[in-house]
Amino acid sequence: MKKLLVMAGMGLMFSASASAVAETLDGRAIFDKNCSVCHSINPPPKLAPPIIPLASRFHIQFKSKTDGVNHIAAYLKLPNKKNAIDQQAVARFGLMPAMKLPDKELRAVAGWVWDQYNPATSRGRGFGGQGRMNSN
Ligand code: HEC
Numbered sequence: 487m488k489k490l491l492v493m494a495g496m497g498l499m500f501s502a503s504a505s506a507v508a509e510t511l512d513g514r515a516i517f518d519k520n521c522s523v524c525h526s527i528n529p530p531p532k533l534a535p536p537i538i539p540l541a542s543r544f545h546i547q548f549k550s551k552t553d554g555v556n557h558i559a560a561y562l563k564l565p566n567k568k569n570a571i572d573q574q575a576v577a578r579f580g581l582m583p584a585m586k587l588p589d590k591e592l593r594a595v596a597g598w599v600w601d602q603y604n605p606a607t608s609r610g611r612g613f614g615g616q617g618r619m620n621s622n
Contacts, residue, residue: 513598538610541603
């Protein structure tokens with residue numbers, strides 16, 4: 487049921503205009519607007535580690551979504567090598583710039599990042615993401 491709802495949501499986002507979506511604090515819309523220039527959802531990477539593999543690391547590292555979202559939101563505000571979960575990415579791509587977004591938006595997009603990995607199936611949830619990101 488939850489999955490169905492999410493899929494319905496994705497469908498809506500494909501048809502809604504980008505600005506209308508951004509106002510609803512939809513994590514995916516915030517990502518498309520502020521993050522997708524550097525981050526792909528699925529490999530291969532653009533200028534930064536792809537989101538699904540990153541999300542899987544967070545699921546290993548943090549016990550709860552709250553802990554994971556707290557980390558991601560804080561990191562987006564002030565990226566630093568010491569706190570990065572993915573040290574290899576820092577070495578490979580350099581540090582990401584701080585995101586100057588309201589806390590609400592940082593948490594919304596952080597929650598979306600967390601949700602891109604589904605531990606039950608060990609698979610990403612980026613349905614629709616692949617083709618879309620590659621065509622960006
Ligand atoms: C200018 C390019 C750029 C933009 C824009 C950008 N990132 Fe990043 N991001 C990076 C790079 C490079 C890394 C890897 C180095 C690092 O961790 O700082 C990274 C790392 C990350 C990490 C891993 C943090 C960790 O603990 O290791 C997350 C999560 C993340 N980005 C999410 C986002 C989100 C969400 C947005 C949009 C709100 C965003 N990024 C925007 C370049 C970018």
